[in-house]
Amino acid sequence: DTGVSQDPRHKITKRGQNVTFRCDPISEHNRLYWYRQTLGQGPEFLTYFQNEAQLEKSRLLSDRFSAERPKGSFSTLEIQRTEQGDSAMYLCASSLEMFLAGVQDTQYFGPGTRLTVL
Amino acid sequence: AQSVTQLDSHVSVSEGTPVLLRCNYSSSYSPSLFWYVQHPNKGLQLLLKYTSAATLVKGINGFEAEFKKSETSFHLTKPSAHMSDAAEYFCVVSAATSGTYKYIFGTGTRLKVLA
Numbered sequence: 001d002t003g004v005s006q007d008p009r010h011k012i013t014k015r016g017q018n019v020t021f022r023c024d025p026i027s028e029h030n031r032l033y034w035y036r037q038t039l040g041q042g043p044e045f046l047t048y049f050q051n052e053a054q055l056e057k058s059r060l061l062s063d064r065f066s067a068e069r070p071k072g073s074f075s076t077l078e079i080q081r082t083e084q085g086d087s088a089m090y091l092c093a094s095s096l097e098m099f100l101a102g103v104q105d106t107q108y109f110g111p112g113t114r115l116t117v118l
Numbered sequence: 119a120q121s122v123t124q125l126d127s128h129v130s131v132s133e134g135t136p137v138l139l140r141c142n143y144s145s146s147y148s149p150s151l152f153w154y155v156q157h158p159n160k161g162l163q164l165l166l167k168y169t170s171a172a173t174l175v176k177g178i179n180g181f182e183a184e185f186k187k188s189e190t191s192f193h194l195t196k197p198s199a200h201m202s203d204a205a206e207y208f209c210v211v212s213a214a215t216s217g218t219y220k221y222i223f224g225t226g227t228r229l230k231v232l233a
Contacts, residue, residue: 042226044223045220106164109162112161
C-alpha cells in the first residue's frame with residue numbers, strides 16, 4: 001500500500017505564473033478530493049471526483065483553478081495567473097466508495113504540495 | 119449545512135497526564151465524525167471515526183472519542199499523553215446523507231506535551 005502521493009512537494013513561483021500539481025490516489029480508490037490549507041487553518045474543500053467525473057466544486061475554486069481526472073486515476077490541479085493569496089498547502093485525498101447510500105467513506109490524505117507565490 | 123468548532127486552539131499537558139481535545143459539531147443530517155492528526159511535514163492521519171454505530175469510538179495510539187448527540191459533541195481523549203502525541207489535531211464532520219462526501223474541518227487544536 002503506497003498511499004496517496006503528490007508531486008511536487010514544494011513549489012515556489014512568481015505571481016502571474018501558472019502551476020500544476022499532480023495527485024496519485026490509492027490504486028483502487030474511485031473518489032478523489034482536493035483541499036487547500038492555509039497557515040493556522042483547517043483544510044478547506046475545493047473539489048471532488050468520482051472516477052473521471054467532477055461532481056462538486058467549492059465557491060473557493062475560482063475560474064483560475066481547474067482540476068481534471070482524465071482516466072479516473074491520477075488528478076491534476078492547475079492554477080492560472082497565480083496570486084499571493086494562492087499561497088497554501090494543497091492536499092489531495094482519496095476514498096473507496098462504500099456503495100451504501102448515505103454511508104460516509106474514509107478519506108486518506110497525501111502529504112500535500114506547499115505553494116509559495118512571490 | 120455542517121460545521122465544526124474546536125473549542126481550544128492550543129492545549130498543553132504534561133507527559134503521562136490525560137488529554138482532552140474538545141469538538142462541537144452542527145449538522146442538519148446524521149453526521150459522520152472523524153479525528154485526524156497532522157504531524158509537522160506529514161500528511162493527515164486518521165485517528166478514529168464515528169459513523170452511527172457505537173457512540174464510544176476507539177482509535178489508534180490509545181485515543182478514543184465519544185459521540186454525544188444531546189450535547190452535539192465529539193471530544194477526543196487519551197488517558198496518558200506521550201511526547202509523540204504532540205501535533206495538530208483536526209475534528210471533521212461530514213454527512214453523506216446530505217448528498218455530499220466532502221469533509222468540513224475544524225480550525226485545529228495544537229497539542230503540546232511537556233516533559
